[in-house]
Amino acid sequence: MEEHLIESILIADCGATTTRVVLLDIVNGQYRFVSAGQALTTAEPPWSDTTVGLVRAVAEVEAITGRRLIGENGRLRVPSERLGTGIDLFLATTSAAAPLRTVLAGLVEDLSLASAQRVALSTYTIIQDTLSLKDRRSDEERIHQLVALAPDLFLVTGGTDGGATNTVLQMVETIAAAIPLMSHRSNPPTVVFAGNAELRSKVAEILNGCQYRTAANVRPKAEIECLAPAQAEVVAVLKDNQFIDLPGGRELSGLCQGTLIPTAQAFGWTVSYLGEALETNIVGVDVGSASVTMGTYVDGASQLIVRSDLGIGYHLPRLLEEIGAQQVLRWHPADLAPDAAADYAGHKSLLPQTLPMTSDDLLMELAFARELVHRLQLAAFPSRFITSGDGLAPRIGMILAAGAVLAHTPRPGQAALVLLDSLQPIGLCTLALDPHGLASALGACARISPVAAVQVIDSGAFRELGSVVAPTGKANPGQVVLQLIMSYENGSKLEVEVEYGSLEVLPLAPGQHADLSLQPLKRFDVGEGPGRSCRRRVYGGAVGLMVDARGRPLRLPSSPEDRRAKIQQWLWDMGG
Amino acid sequence: MSNPFFPPQTDILPLTTIRRDRVMPWRGEVLVRTGQRLEASDIVARAGRPRPLVILDVAQKLSISRRDADQCVRKEPGESVRQGETLAQHKQGLWRTRKISAPVEGLVIAVNGGRIVIRPVPELYELAALMPGVVTKVAAAVGVTIETTGALVQCAWGSGKEGSGVLKMGVSAPDETMSAQQIDLGHRGAVLVCGSTLDQSVLDRAGSNQVRGLIAGSVPAGLITALGRQHIPVIVTEGIGNIPLAKPAFDLLTANEGREAIVLAQTPARWLAVRPEIIIPLPSLGAPQMAPQPGAPLAIGNRVRIRRDPYLGFTGAIRVLHDEPRSLENGVRSPGAEVDLDGGGVVFVPYLNLELIGGERRG
Structure with missing residues (x-):
């Protein structure tokens, strides 16, 4: 369909627990977000x-x-029939399908296998096992394991072009031996080969008769790392298999343009x-019920990390297995036993669609959200951005958060605090939420x-929370580390001496802007280098201007009582 | 209601017609026919439970190339082998011949790349009816559908096992818990309602006294791994933690104490159309109604159960529907309903936290 003929656009996202639809239409000559619905x-x-x-x-x-x-037949009216009836274009996304259970094969952990992992984690997969040079299992043990796992996908990498051959071919032979033994699978697994290009014909010969x-x-x-072609093949396998197996997936796909x-x-x-348009580094997080996603655009490069084994609903017990209850409970202001986190996770995994009705439950859910986002960050950013065992994002200009647990917090400060605690941005950035699932x-x-996409984004698709100033450096708590002057549009000024360890919110309402003058002290850094001052224009939001001088990496008090008091204090500071 | 909400549904029914599929995990042979009347202990189907494949690396064992190894193999895929039978042999030098014998009896399923793969003779797996009734459908090689009448309690979680026994109440109120010391030989062969939750000591004691099943309101998350290893089926009506049994479920179980109860404690999984449930077969006087099909929108008068704190497990009736979002105590805003609680009082609950109790509709 030609773009100029499209006026009304309905886009559905079929999530693991919630299906959301958004309606876009032309209003006064521009595409606008008109309405949203969910079930x-x-x-x-x-x-089913x-x-x-x-x-x-x-x-x-x-x-x-x-x-x-x-329509009368219960189906969508596509295309539109007359004014006010039907739609011109229907599109759909989904995260509801079962992820691809995947076995990776590669030679060296830091090279081909690391690349294979990045390919697999760029969409809905669960990595079940890896075959590599470090694998000490016998061939027989490996075949047994592969047959028992019966994965949906084998992603085989290894060898530079013109490089290693024998070891790669041996791994392919092991896989080829295992596949015919998976008679308990209803359909055969697919092998994607993204290794030494010179081996393709030999690999095809070995995998004769397999989905390849x-x-x-x-x-x-x-x-040199080249992920995009392999990522595209894995997504194609996901669409060809898991999307078709999704109950109603074939019909849903049939309704879509594309x-x-x-x-x-x-x-x-x-x-x-957004990163390209705003010419800034950007981090987007989407915390779903059965998966969590982090999309980054840093220095012109895009990256996507998807964890299909984590989520705020179905997979909360899995998160606790990975990090332990104390890691979650450290973000809760109440004195709770570890069992409280485990029981909460277990119950929520049975009822992922339910909402917290008490303050304690809400804070528990947000505590889990912090750790989910933090796990994503550790996966998304390589070690050069990690200091002292905690995660630090590179200097990012914008953080966009999606998913009901973040986008629908009762108070915007609660969502902002989750993002500050988990991502720990440094310098200056803005925070935004995606309350309508538009991202x-x-x-x-x-x-x-x-x-349409550009015009809807420009019309304010996302909810601005405000700007963050996060100076970094070392000082004692209470020492002044930043002098901040905020000049409002009406000519008034606010001068603040920011103390190390503090978290403050300064008033700057949505739609307002102000000019900031920042003078870091004690060689603190607000993004321009240690001790260097700067001036910036900042825009208001639902929270205001957030000044996070708690230090990076953020350290919580070691005493449980002090930690709980601090967590409560930060909640109050942020209006949560 | 301008924008209907379609809630999940749980059936707690004193007498209904129940149809359940009894399906084998592997293809096999169905032993009964449509229309046949069954006792709980009748075997309805049998199959071979596969044992782990045996993979013999001929090339490695004979220290020869994979291509040469394939030449040494004396069996073709599809051929049966007896334990000890020679599968491959290779002459080494003038006098010495090395042989590889079958370590198990079975079927050769692959000879390739210097390997022989044998599928051992499977173990016999028999599927019992578990509930008395009539066979209404036979799915060839897979299983049967059995129809019976009785009480039905759908549950929230199960430990993955199934069993049956005489239903015994170990507590007199839904929020009580049973101590290990209260379980003795008098509970042998029983399906025991042990209260709002249970711990390892109760589990151990139930095992040593040959209890056939445990019913609780909930289990602590920390016990789930241990429950998976236990042979006793454990089923919970509410969820994870320490939650009293919902009163309708407790009352129904109490009313049926002394009757045979079947515990199908399947562990819920996203993609499986099974729910953990308790079935108590009862004679029918006439034709009791089928459990209501889910899919009806929430309506005033519906009986509901609340699924989150602070009213977790409370039951009541829908009084007013609010499509416009309202605020909860913690500030969360959501459309929801005012619920007349059975114990008295009216509370606002988000639609998403409500579950329809099937078979208890009013209005």
Whole structure:
């Protein structure tokens, strides 16, 4: 469909627990976000059909707008029939399908296997096992293990182009021996080969009769990494298998212009677009019920990290297995036993759609959210950004948070504090939320109608929380480390001496802007180098201007009583 | 209601028609026919439980190349082998011949790349009906559908096992808990309702006294791994933590004390159309209604259960529906309903935290 013929666009995101739809339309000559609706996802029994939940979510948009979007036959009216009836374009993303259970094969852990891992983690996969040079299992043990795992995907890397051959071929032979023995699988697994390009014909020979795809070598040379072609092949396997197996997935796909898109990919496209458009480094996090996603755009390079084994709903017990209850409870202001976190995680995993009704439960959920985001950050940013065992993002200009747990906190300061605690930005950045689930929707939209995506983003698709000033350096608590002067549009000024260890919010309402003058002391750094002053224009938001002088990496008091008091104090400081 | 909400549903039914699939994990042979009346102990199907494949690396064992190894193998895929039978042999020098014998009886399924793969003769797996009733459908080689009448309690979580026994109440109120010392030989063969939660000592004591099943309101998360290793099926009506049994479930179990109870303690999984449940077969006078199908929108008068604190496990009836979001104590805003609690009082609960109690509709 030609872009100029498209007026109304309906975009659905079929998530693991919630299906959201957003309606975009032309208002006064510009695309605008018009309305949103949601319903529980119906991929699981007893409905086992995602389109049931889709129709319910669309019905909410119908109820809000009065526009008839569903026909007499219960199906979407695409294309639009007359003014106010139907839609011109329907697109859909999903994170509801089962992830690809994946076995990685590579030679060296720091090279090909690391690249294979980055490819796998760029979409909905769960890494079950790895085959590498360090693998000391016998061939027989490996085959037994592979047969028992019966993965959906083998991602084989290894060898630079023209490099290693025998070891790579041996791994392929092991896989080829295991696949015919997986008779308990309903469909055969797929092998994606993205290793030494010169081995392709031999690999094809060994894998004769298997489902087999090739991609450009992820490591054509030791010092060069090329992930995109292999990532595209893995996404293609996801679409061809898991999306079709998603109950109602075939019908949902049939309704779409183009194909059903993985939500994470669409989210990543929006993050990259924002980074390019704003010419800034950007981090986007999407905390879902069954998966969490981090999209980054740093120094012109895009990256996507998806953990399909973590989430704020189904997989909370998995997070506790990975990090332990104390890591979560350290963010809670109440004195709780470790069992409290485990029981909360277990119960929430059975009822992922439910909402916290007490303050303690809300704070517990936000404590889990901090650790989920932090796990993503550790995966997304390589070790050069990590100091003292804690995660520090590179200097980023914007953080965008999606997912109901962050985007729908009762008070905006609560979401802002989760982002500050988990991502620990340094220097100057802005925080924004995605309350309507537009980030992934607009990523999907941009592929068909980039103008619509651009205009909706420009019209204020996201909720600005405000700007953050986070000086870094070393000082004693209470020492003044930054002199800040904020000059408002009306000519008034606010002068603040920022003490080390403090967290403050200065008033700057949505729609307002102010000019900041920052003079760091004691060789503190606000992004321009130690001790260097700067002037910046900042924009207001739902929270205001946040001055986070708690230090980087953020250290919590070691005494439990002091830590709980500090956590409570920060909540109050942020209006949470 | 301009924007209907379709809640999840849990059935707690004193008498209903129950149809359940009894399906084997592996393909095999169904031993009963449609229309056949069954006792709980009847075997309805059997199959071979696969044992781990045996992979013999001929090339490595004979110290020869993989290509040469394939030439030495004397068996073809599809051929049966007896334990000790020669699978491959290779002459080394003038006098010496090295042989590889089958370590197990089974079927050769692959000879490739210098390896022989044998599928050992499987163990016999038999699937019992577990509940008395009539076979209404046979799925060839897979299993059967059995129809019975009785009480049904759908639950929140199960430890992954199944079993049956005489239902015994170990507590007299839904929020009580049973101590290990209260379990004795008098509970042998019983399915025991042990209260709002249980611990390792209760589990151990139940095991040593040959209890056939445990029913609780909840289990602590820390016990879940241990429960998975236990042979006793454990089923919980509410969730994880320490949560009293919902009163309708407790009352229904109390009313059926002394009857045979079947505990199907399947562990819930996202993609499986199974729920953990307790079935108490009862004779039917006439034709009791089927459990109501889920999918109806929430309506005034519906019986509901609340799934989150501070009203976790409370039951009541829908009084008013609020499509416009309202604020909770913690500031969370959500559409929801005012619920008339059974114990008295009216509370506002987000729609998402409500579950319809199937079979208890009013209005």
